[in-house]
Amino acid sequence: MTVVYANNAATAWPKAPGVDQAVAEKIAAIPIHPGRAGFDAPDPETDCRKLLARLLRVEEANRILLTVNATHALNIALHGFPWRPRAVALTTVADHNAVLRPLYFLQKHGKIRVEHVDVDASGRVDMEKWAFALKKHRPQLAVFTHASNVTGSVNPVEEMCALAKSAGSAILLDVSQTMGIVEVLPQQWSADMVAFTGHKYLLGPPGTGGLYVAPRIDLEPVWVGGTGILSALPDMPPDLPARFDAGTPNSPAFAGLARALLWQREHPPSVSEIESRARRLAEGLLSLGVQVTEWRGSHTPVLSCTFPGCSVEDAGEMLYLSFDIICRTGLHCAPLIHRHIGAGSQGTVRFSLSRFTADEEVERIIAAAGRILA
Protein backbone atom coordinates (compact mmCIF):
# COMPACT_ATOMS: atom_id res chain seq x y z
CA MET A 1 0.00 0.00 0.00
CA THR A 2 1.24 3.49 -0.76
CA VAL A 3 0.89 6.08 1.95
CA VAL A 4 -1.85 8.70 1.74
CA TYR A 5 -0.51 11.92 3.21
CA ALA A 6 -3.32 14.05 4.63
CA ASN A 7 -1.43 16.22 7.09
CA ASN A 8 -0.60 19.19 4.89
CA ALA A 9 -1.84 21.71 7.45
CA ALA A 10 1.12 20.60 9.59
CA THR A 11 3.63 20.55 6.76
CA ALA A 12 3.08 20.06 3.05
CA TRP A 13 4.21 16.93 1.28
CA PRO A 14 5.30 16.59 -1.41
CA LYS A 15 7.04 19.93 -1.79
CA ALA A 16 7.05 21.80 -5.09
CA PRO A 17 9.10 20.06 -7.81
CA GLY A 18 12.76 21.10 -7.67
CA VAL A 19 12.79 22.27 -4.05
CA ASP A 20 14.98 19.39 -2.87
CA GLN A 21 17.38 20.00 -5.76
CA ALA A 22 17.58 23.75 -5.05
CA VAL A 23 18.40 23.09 -1.38
CA ALA A 24 21.03 20.51 -2.28
CA GLU A 25 22.62 22.77 -4.91
CA LYS A 26 22.89 25.65 -2.47
CA ILE A 27 24.49 23.47 0.21
CA ALA A 28 26.98 22.13 -2.32
CA ALA A 29 27.82 25.55 -3.78
CA ILE A 30 30.78 27.58 -2.52
CA PRO A 31 29.38 30.20 -0.12
CA ILE A 32 29.71 33.79 -1.27
CA HIS A 33 30.96 36.34 1.25
CA PRO A 34 27.83 37.92 2.79
CA GLY A 35 27.41 41.58 1.88
CA ARG A 36 30.06 41.46 -0.85
CA ALA A 37 28.28 39.26 -3.30
CA GLY A 38 28.01 41.60 -6.27
CA PHE A 39 25.51 41.37 -9.10
CA ASP A 40 26.09 37.84 -10.27
CA ALA A 41 26.15 35.94 -7.01
CA PRO A 42 23.09 33.88 -6.18
CA ASP A 43 21.06 35.56 -3.47
CA PRO A 44 18.13 33.35 -2.48
CA GLU A 45 16.99 35.72 0.27
CA THR A 46 16.52 38.61 -2.17
CA ASP A 47 14.90 36.25 -4.68
CA CYS A 48 12.45 35.11 -1.99
CA ARG A 49 11.63 38.67 -0.95
CA LYS A 50 10.89 39.70 -4.53
CA LEU A 51 8.73 36.65 -5.20
CA LEU A 52 6.91 37.06 -1.88
CA ALA A 53 6.31 40.77 -2.49
CA ARG A 54 4.74 39.90 -5.82
CA LEU A 55 2.58 37.20 -4.25
CA LEU A 56 1.47 39.53 -1.44
CA ARG A 57 1.13 42.42 -3.90
CA VAL A 58 3.16 44.74 -1.69
CA GLU A 59 5.51 47.33 -3.09
CA GLU A 60 8.57 47.10 -0.85
CA ALA A 61 10.20 43.70 -0.89
CA ASN A 62 12.65 44.90 1.76
CA ARG A 63 9.83 45.08 4.27
CA ILE A 64 9.54 41.30 4.16
CA LEU A 65 11.63 39.88 6.98
CA LEU A 66 12.75 36.31 6.48
CA THR A 67 12.44 34.03 9.51
CA VAL A 68 12.82 30.37 10.34
CA ASN A 69 9.05 29.85 10.59
CA ALA A 70 5.77 31.63 11.30
CA THR A 71 6.27 31.29 15.07
CA HIS A 72 9.54 33.19 14.77
CA ALA A 73 7.81 35.85 12.67
CA LEU A 74 4.96 36.19 15.17
CA ASN A 75 7.45 36.53 18.03
CA ILE A 76 9.33 39.27 16.18
CA ALA A 77 6.03 41.09 15.68
CA LEU A 78 4.63 40.63 19.18
CA HIS A 79 7.83 41.21 21.17
CA GLY A 80 9.03 44.05 18.94
CA PHE A 81 5.69 45.88 18.82
CA PRO A 82 5.65 49.32 20.52
CA TRP A 83 3.12 48.39 23.21
CA ARG A 84 1.66 51.24 25.21
CA PRO A 85 1.27 50.84 28.97
CA ARG A 86 -1.83 48.74 29.83
CA ALA A 87 -2.36 47.87 26.17
CA VAL A 88 -4.85 45.23 25.10
CA ALA A 89 -4.20 42.60 22.46
CA LEU A 90 -7.31 41.10 20.91
CA THR A 91 -7.11 37.61 19.45
CA THR A 92 -9.49 34.73 18.78
CA VAL A 93 -10.11 31.29 20.24
CA ALA A 94 -9.28 29.88 16.79
CA ASP A 95 -5.69 31.03 17.02
CA HIS A 96 -2.69 28.75 17.23
CA ASN A 97 -0.28 28.59 20.15
CA ALA A 98 2.21 30.40 17.89
CA VAL A 99 0.01 33.45 18.55
CA LEU A 100 -1.44 32.58 21.96
CA ARG A 101 1.76 31.68 23.80
CA PRO A 102 3.71 34.85 22.92
CA LEU A 103 0.61 36.83 23.97
CA TYR A 104 0.35 34.95 27.28
CA PHE A 105 4.06 35.50 27.84
CA LEU A 106 3.63 39.26 27.40
CA GLN A 107 0.57 39.23 29.65
CA LYS A 108 2.40 37.24 32.32
CA HIS A 109 5.16 39.84 32.31
CA GLY A 110 2.69 42.70 32.74
CA LYS A 111 3.13 44.16 29.27
CA ILE A 112 -0.39 43.64 27.92
CA ARG A 113 -3.82 42.22 28.64
CA VAL A 114 -5.12 39.54 26.26
CA GLU A 115 -8.76 39.25 25.23
CA HIS A 116 -10.25 36.50 23.05
CA VAL A 117 -13.17 36.49 20.64
CA ASP A 118 -15.27 33.35 20.16
CA VAL A 119 -15.88 31.45 16.95
CA ASP A 120 -19.00 29.73 15.63
CA ALA A 121 -19.42 25.97 15.20
CA SER A 122 -17.47 26.05 11.92
CA GLY A 123 -14.48 27.65 13.64
CA ARG A 124 -15.05 31.01 11.96
CA VAL A 125 -14.83 34.23 13.98
CA ASP A 126 -18.20 35.50 15.11
CA MET A 127 -18.34 38.97 13.52
CA GLU A 128 -20.81 40.44 15.99
CA LYS A 129 -18.54 39.44 18.84
CA TRP A 130 -15.49 40.71 16.96
CA ALA A 131 -17.09 44.14 16.48
CA PHE A 132 -18.27 44.18 20.10
CA ALA A 133 -14.84 43.23 21.49
CA LEU A 134 -13.10 45.89 19.39
CA LYS A 135 -15.45 48.56 20.76
CA LYS A 136 -15.24 47.29 24.31
CA HIS A 137 -11.48 46.73 24.62
CA ARG A 138 -10.05 49.20 22.09
CA PRO A 139 -7.05 46.92 21.51
CA GLN A 140 -3.77 48.39 20.42
CA LEU A 141 -3.24 45.27 18.33
CA ALA A 142 -5.67 42.79 16.80
CA VAL A 143 -3.91 39.53 16.03
CA PHE A 144 -5.74 36.71 14.34
CA THR A 145 -5.51 33.78 11.99
CA HIS A 146 -6.69 34.00 8.40
CA ALA A 147 -8.06 30.45 8.62
CA SER A 148 -8.49 27.91 11.39
CA ASN A 149 -5.84 25.22 11.30
CA VAL A 150 -8.39 22.89 12.94
CA THR A 151 -11.51 23.33 10.81
CA GLY A 152 -10.20 25.05 7.66
CA SER A 153 -12.76 27.86 7.91
CA VAL A 154 -11.43 31.05 6.35
CA ASN A 155 -12.22 34.17 8.34
CA PRO A 156 -13.80 37.23 6.68
CA VAL A 157 -10.45 38.90 6.97
CA GLU A 158 -11.17 42.03 4.95
CA GLU A 159 -14.15 42.84 7.17
CA MET A 160 -12.22 41.97 10.33
CA CYS A 161 -9.38 44.28 9.30
CA ALA A 162 -11.78 47.11 8.43
CA LEU A 163 -13.47 46.85 11.83
CA ALA A 164 -10.12 46.69 13.62
CA LYS A 165 -8.87 49.74 11.77
CA SER A 166 -12.00 51.72 12.57
CA ALA A 167 -11.42 50.85 16.25
CA GLY A 168 -7.89 52.25 15.99
CA SER A 169 -6.11 48.89 16.23
CA ALA A 170 -3.01 47.83 14.43
CA ILE A 171 -3.35 44.40 12.77
CA LEU A 172 -1.14 41.33 12.82
CA LEU A 173 -2.45 38.58 10.57
CA ASP A 174 -1.31 34.96 10.76
CA VAL A 175 -1.58 33.47 7.26
CA SER A 176 0.22 30.21 7.99
CA GLN A 177 -2.80 28.22 6.86
CA THR A 178 -3.65 30.22 3.77
CA MET A 179 -0.66 31.70 1.98
CA GLY A 180 -0.17 29.79 -1.26
CA ILE A 181 -3.76 28.61 -1.47
CA VAL A 182 -5.91 31.64 -0.56
CA GLU A 183 -5.19 35.19 -1.68
CA VAL A 184 -3.41 37.30 0.95
CA LEU A 185 -3.57 41.07 0.31
CA PRO A 186 -2.08 43.08 3.19
CA GLN A 187 -2.20 46.47 1.42
CA GLN A 188 -5.80 46.08 0.27
CA TRP A 189 -6.84 44.92 3.74
CA SER A 190 -4.71 47.51 5.60
CA ALA A 191 -3.07 44.71 7.55
CA ASP A 192 0.01 46.15 9.27
CA MET A 193 1.89 42.89 9.68
CA VAL A 194 1.48 39.48 8.08
CA ALA A 195 3.24 36.39 9.40
CA PHE A 196 3.64 33.35 7.16
CA THR A 197 5.43 30.04 6.91
CA GLY A 198 7.20 28.60 3.89
CA HIS A 199 6.66 24.89 4.45
CA LYS A 200 2.88 24.57 4.24
CA TYR A 201 0.90 25.76 1.20
CA LEU A 202 3.87 27.66 -0.22
CA LEU A 203 5.39 24.16 -0.65
CA GLY A 204 8.86 25.20 0.47
CA PRO A 205 11.22 23.59 2.96
CA PRO A 206 10.85 23.72 6.74
CA GLY A 207 13.01 26.39 8.33
CA THR A 208 11.50 29.16 6.20
CA GLY A 209 8.95 31.82 6.99
CA GLY A 210 8.57 35.54 7.15
CA LEU A 211 6.90 38.69 8.32
CA TYR A 212 5.64 41.51 6.15
CA VAL A 213 5.78 44.83 8.01
CA ALA A 214 3.94 47.81 6.55
CA PRO A 215 5.93 51.08 6.38
CA ARG A 216 3.74 52.67 9.08
CA ILE A 217 4.87 50.10 11.68
CA ASP A 218 8.11 50.52 13.57
CA LEU A 219 9.19 47.30 15.23
CA GLU A 220 12.09 47.00 17.64
CA PRO A 221 14.36 44.05 16.83
CA VAL A 222 14.37 41.43 19.58
CA TRP A 223 17.14 39.34 18.04
CA VAL A 224 20.33 41.28 17.40
CA GLY A 225 23.84 40.45 16.25
CA GLY A 226 26.05 40.38 13.19
CA THR A 227 24.57 41.39 9.87
CA GLY A 228 27.65 41.56 7.63
CA ILE A 229 26.93 45.24 6.96
CA LEU A 230 27.52 48.45 8.98
CA SER A 231 29.48 46.33 11.39
CA ALA A 232 31.07 49.29 13.19
CA LEU A 233 27.66 50.35 14.53
CA PRO A 234 26.87 49.20 18.08
CA ASP A 235 23.19 48.88 17.11
CA MET A 236 21.50 47.00 14.35
CA PRO A 237 21.47 48.79 10.96
CA PRO A 238 18.47 51.15 10.70
CA ASP A 239 17.05 49.90 7.40
CA LEU A 240 14.96 46.85 6.71
CA PRO A 241 15.56 44.00 6.26
CA ALA A 242 19.08 44.21 7.76
CA ARG A 243 17.65 45.58 11.02
CA PHE A 244 16.13 42.14 11.61
CA ASP A 245 18.71 39.98 9.82
CA ALA A 246 20.98 39.01 12.72
CA GLY A 247 23.11 35.94 12.14
CA THR A 248 23.81 33.72 9.16
CA PRO A 249 20.66 33.04 7.15
CA ASN A 250 19.50 29.57 6.20
CA SER A 251 20.29 30.21 2.53
CA PRO A 252 19.81 26.62 1.31
CA ALA A 253 16.29 26.57 2.72
CA PHE A 254 15.51 29.96 1.17
CA ALA A 255 16.90 28.73 -2.14
CA GLY A 256 14.32 25.94 -1.82
CA LEU A 257 11.56 28.41 -0.96
CA ALA A 258 12.48 30.61 -3.93
CA ARG A 259 12.21 27.56 -6.20
CA ALA A 260 8.82 26.70 -4.69
CA LEU A 261 7.54 30.26 -5.12
CA LEU A 262 8.67 30.35 -8.71
CA TRP A 263 7.05 26.98 -9.44
CA GLN A 264 3.79 28.04 -7.80
CA ARG A 265 3.80 31.26 -9.83
CA GLU A 266 4.18 29.27 -13.03
CA HIS A 267 1.69 26.60 -11.91
CA PRO A 268 -0.97 28.32 -9.82
CA PRO A 269 -3.11 25.86 -7.86
CA SER A 270 -6.67 25.20 -8.96
CA VAL A 271 -8.37 26.25 -5.76
CA SER A 272 -11.78 25.06 -6.94
CA GLU A 273 -10.42 21.56 -7.63
CA ILE A 274 -8.71 21.34 -4.24
CA GLU A 275 -11.81 22.61 -2.47
CA SER A 276 -14.02 20.20 -4.35
CA ARG A 277 -11.84 17.25 -3.23
CA ALA A 278 -11.97 18.43 0.36
CA ARG A 279 -15.74 18.83 0.10
CA ARG A 280 -16.03 15.31 -1.35
CA LEU A 281 -14.06 14.05 1.65
CA ALA A 282 -16.33 15.90 4.08
CA GLU A 283 -19.47 14.57 2.37
CA GLY A 284 -18.10 11.03 2.17
CA LEU A 285 -17.24 10.99 5.86
CA LEU A 286 -20.58 12.54 6.83
CA SER A 287 -22.44 9.87 4.84
CA LEU A 288 -20.72 7.21 6.98
CA GLY A 289 -21.77 8.85 10.23
CA VAL A 290 -18.42 10.49 10.96
CA GLN A 291 -19.03 13.75 12.82
CA VAL A 292 -17.47 16.41 10.62
CA THR A 293 -17.13 19.95 11.90
CA GLU A 294 -19.66 22.27 10.29
CA TRP A 295 -18.54 23.11 6.77
CA ARG A 296 -19.72 26.31 5.13
CA GLY A 297 -18.33 29.30 3.31
CA SER A 298 -14.75 29.82 2.25
CA HIS A 299 -12.50 26.93 3.23
CA THR A 300 -8.97 25.64 3.05
CA PRO A 301 -8.67 21.89 2.28
CA VAL A 302 -8.73 21.08 6.00
CA LEU A 303 -11.44 19.36 7.98
CA SER A 304 -11.84 18.07 11.49
CA CYS A 305 -13.98 15.18 12.63
CA THR A 306 -14.59 12.57 15.29
CA PHE A 307 -15.51 8.91 14.83
CA PRO A 308 -18.50 7.73 16.90
CA GLY A 309 -17.56 4.91 19.28
CA CYS A 310 -13.85 5.39 18.69
CA SER A 311 -11.44 7.72 20.46
CA VAL A 312 -9.72 10.41 18.42
CA GLU A 313 -6.37 8.81 19.14
CA ASP A 314 -7.49 5.30 18.20
CA ALA A 315 -9.00 6.53 14.93
CA GLY A 316 -5.75 8.23 13.97
CA GLU A 317 -3.68 5.20 14.91
CA MET A 318 -5.91 2.81 12.99
CA LEU A 319 -5.76 5.06 9.93
CA TYR A 320 -1.99 5.15 10.05
CA LEU A 321 -1.01 1.72 11.29
CA SER A 322 -3.66 -0.31 9.51
CA PHE A 323 -4.45 1.77 6.41
CA ASP A 324 -1.28 3.83 5.74
CA ILE A 325 -3.18 7.11 6.00
CA ILE A 326 -1.35 9.94 7.71
CA CYS A 327 -3.60 12.50 9.34
CA ARG A 328 -3.27 14.29 12.67
CA THR A 329 -5.11 13.86 15.95
CA GLY A 330 -5.41 15.92 19.11
CA LEU A 331 -5.58 19.64 19.77
CA HIS A 332 -3.48 20.73 16.76
CA CYS A 333 -1.78 23.40 18.94
CA ALA A 334 -5.04 25.39 18.95
CA PRO A 335 -6.34 24.46 22.39
CA LEU A 336 -9.17 27.00 22.73
CA ILE A 337 -11.22 26.25 19.64
CA HIS A 338 -12.37 22.73 20.44
CA ARG A 339 -15.21 23.45 22.82
CA HIS A 340 -16.66 25.92 20.31
CA ILE A 341 -16.81 23.39 17.47
CA GLY A 342 -18.37 20.58 19.45
CA ALA A 343 -15.16 18.60 19.93
CA GLY A 344 -14.25 17.02 23.26
CA SER A 345 -11.15 17.37 25.37
CA GLN A 346 -9.28 14.93 23.12
CA GLY A 347 -9.61 17.26 20.13
CA THR A 348 -10.27 15.99 16.62
CA VAL A 349 -9.03 13.84 13.78
CA ARG A 350 -7.85 16.32 11.18
CA PHE A 351 -7.45 15.64 7.46
CA SER A 352 -5.66 18.29 5.42
CA LEU A 353 -5.24 17.89 1.68
CA SER A 354 -3.02 19.69 -0.78
CA ARG A 355 -2.98 20.47 -4.48
CA PHE A 356 -1.28 17.10 -4.97
CA THR A 357 -3.96 15.01 -3.22
CA ALA A 358 -5.59 12.73 -5.79
CA ASP A 359 -9.26 11.74 -6.02
CA GLU A 360 -8.38 8.11 -5.32
CA GLU A 361 -6.59 9.14 -2.13
CA VAL A 362 -9.74 10.89 -0.93
CA GLU A 363 -11.70 7.72 -1.70
CA ARG A 364 -9.17 5.65 0.25
CA ILE A 365 -9.66 7.83 3.32
CA ILE A 366 -13.44 7.48 3.05
CA ALA A 367 -13.19 3.71 2.56
CA ALA A 368 -10.87 3.35 5.56
CA ALA A 369 -13.23 5.42 7.70
CA GLY A 370 -16.04 3.09 6.64
CA ARG A 371 -14.02 0.03 7.70
CA ILE A 372 -13.20 1.59 11.07
CA LEU A 373 -16.86 2.33 11.75
CA ALA A 374 -18.06 -1.09 10.51
Next chain:
Amino acid sequence: MIPIECKKLEDCFISRSAYHYRFEEKLGDAFVDWLEGVSSACSCRRDFPRPFFNAALPDGTQVKGVLGDTVIKVVYPDGSAEESKTNFETLLMPGGGQ
Protein backbone atom coordinates in the same frame (compact mmCIF):
# COMPACT_ATOMS: atom_id res chain seq x y z
CA MET B 1 8.17 -11.08 25.54
CA ILE B 2 10.88 -8.75 26.70
CA PRO B 3 10.98 -5.36 25.01
CA ILE B 4 14.34 -4.24 23.65
CA GLU B 5 13.50 -0.54 23.79
CA CYS B 6 11.09 1.72 25.63
CA LYS B 7 10.48 5.32 24.63
CA LYS B 8 8.26 7.93 26.28
CA LEU B 9 5.88 9.62 23.86
CA GLU B 10 4.96 13.29 23.91
CA ASP B 11 1.64 14.59 22.70
CA CYS B 12 -0.83 17.43 23.18
CA PHE B 13 -2.03 16.39 26.59
CA ILE B 14 -0.82 17.24 30.06
CA SER B 15 -0.06 14.39 32.47
CA ARG B 16 -0.37 11.61 29.92
CA SER B 17 1.95 8.75 30.31
CA ALA B 18 2.36 7.01 26.96
CA TYR B 19 5.23 4.79 25.82
CA HIS B 20 6.31 2.83 22.79
CA TYR B 21 7.79 -0.60 23.46
CA ARG B 22 9.82 -2.25 20.74
CA PHE B 23 10.29 -6.04 20.56
CA GLU B 24 12.86 -8.02 18.66
CA GLU B 25 10.26 -10.11 16.86
CA LYS B 26 7.11 -9.18 15.03
CA LEU B 27 3.95 -9.40 17.06
CA GLY B 28 1.60 -12.20 16.10
CA ASP B 29 -1.48 -14.03 17.29
CA ALA B 30 0.36 -15.33 20.35
CA PHE B 31 0.81 -11.77 21.62
CA VAL B 32 -2.89 -11.00 21.16
CA ASP B 33 -3.77 -14.27 22.94
CA TRP B 34 -1.51 -13.21 25.80
CA LEU B 35 -3.14 -9.75 25.89
CA GLU B 36 -6.59 -11.34 26.03
CA GLY B 37 -5.42 -13.27 29.07
CA VAL B 38 -4.16 -10.27 31.02
CA SER B 39 -6.71 -7.64 29.98
CA SER B 40 -10.29 -6.96 30.96
CA ALA B 41 -11.23 -6.13 27.37
CA CYS B 42 -9.36 -6.89 24.16
CA SER B 43 -10.30 -6.51 20.53
CA CYS B 44 -8.47 -7.25 17.32
CA ARG B 45 -9.75 -5.82 14.04
CA ARG B 46 -8.74 -8.67 11.74
CA ASP B 47 -10.76 -7.15 8.88
CA PHE B 48 -8.18 -4.36 8.51
CA PRO B 49 -5.29 -4.59 6.02
CA ARG B 50 -3.02 -4.74 9.09
CA PRO B 51 -5.05 -6.09 12.03
CA PHE B 52 -5.27 -3.56 14.86
CA PHE B 53 -5.46 -4.73 18.46
CA ASN B 54 -6.51 -2.69 21.45
CA ALA B 55 -6.68 -3.94 25.03
CA ALA B 56 -7.63 -2.39 28.35
CA LEU B 57 -6.00 -3.83 31.47
CA PRO B 58 -7.94 -3.92 34.76
CA ASP B 59 -6.00 -0.90 36.10
CA GLY B 60 -6.90 1.21 33.04
CA THR B 61 -3.67 0.69 31.12
CA GLN B 62 -4.29 0.70 27.35
CA VAL B 63 -2.21 -1.43 24.97
CA LYS B 64 -2.47 -1.14 21.21
CA GLY B 65 -0.67 -1.95 17.99
CA VAL B 66 -0.91 -3.94 14.78
CA LEU B 67 -0.08 -7.55 14.04
CA GLY B 68 3.14 -7.89 12.10
CA ASP B 69 4.72 -4.83 13.71
CA THR B 70 7.42 -4.84 16.38
CA VAL B 71 6.07 -1.90 18.38
CA ILE B 72 3.18 -1.46 20.80
CA LYS B 73 1.86 1.73 22.33
CA VAL B 74 0.98 1.65 26.01
CA VAL B 75 -0.91 4.46 27.76
CA TYR B 76 -0.87 4.32 31.55
CA PRO B 77 -3.71 5.81 33.57
CA ASP B 78 -3.29 9.27 35.07
CA GLY B 79 -2.75 9.11 38.80
CA SER B 80 -1.14 5.66 38.91
CA ALA B 81 1.12 5.79 35.87
CA GLU B 82 4.33 4.75 37.63
CA GLU B 83 2.73 1.82 39.44
CA SER B 84 0.87 0.67 36.31
CA LYS B 85 4.08 0.90 34.28
CA THR B 86 5.93 -1.27 36.75
CA ASN B 87 3.06 -3.77 36.78
CA PHE B 88 2.84 -3.97 32.99
CA GLU B 89 6.57 -4.36 32.56
CA THR B 90 6.50 -7.15 35.12
CA LEU B 91 3.71 -8.81 33.13
CA LEU B 92 5.90 -8.70 30.03
CA MET B 93 8.65 -10.67 31.78
CA PRO B 94 8.74 -14.43 31.12
CA GLY B 95 6.03 -16.01 33.21
CA GLY B 96 4.65 -12.60 34.18
CA GLY B 97 1.28 -13.12 32.60
CA GLN B 98 0.86 -16.72 33.66
